[in-house]
Amino acid sequence: MAMIDSFQQSVPTFGRVTVVFSAMAQAFNAWQVRRGRRIALSQLLEFEPHRLDDIGVTIQDIEDARVLGAPIRPSKRREW
Numbered sequence: 001m002a003m004i005d006s007f008q009q010s011v012p013t014f015g016r017v018t019v020v021f022s023a024m025a026q027a028f029n030a031w032q033v034r035r036g037r038r039i040a041l042s043q044l045l046e047f048e049p050h051r052l053d054d055i056g057v058t059i060q061d062i063e064d065a066r067v068l069g070a071p072i073r074p075s076k077r078r079e080w
Helices: 002-010 014-045 049-055 059-068
Strands: none
Touching: 014 059, 049 059
């Protein structure tokens, strides 16, 4: 009987497996978000300067967002 009890205690429960898979899914989703952000910022760097000016950001704003992970904050307000 003692062997059966110790075996049952060492087998992971369904809840533990669920927690592990949930953590893996969250890590994968976070990786996808970081990858998408990196790709989007890289594509912004390929814009011509006058197009960046139209949307109110500079190359320095994009570089800061890439390095710091912060959202892009337009550096100047454009008056139409």
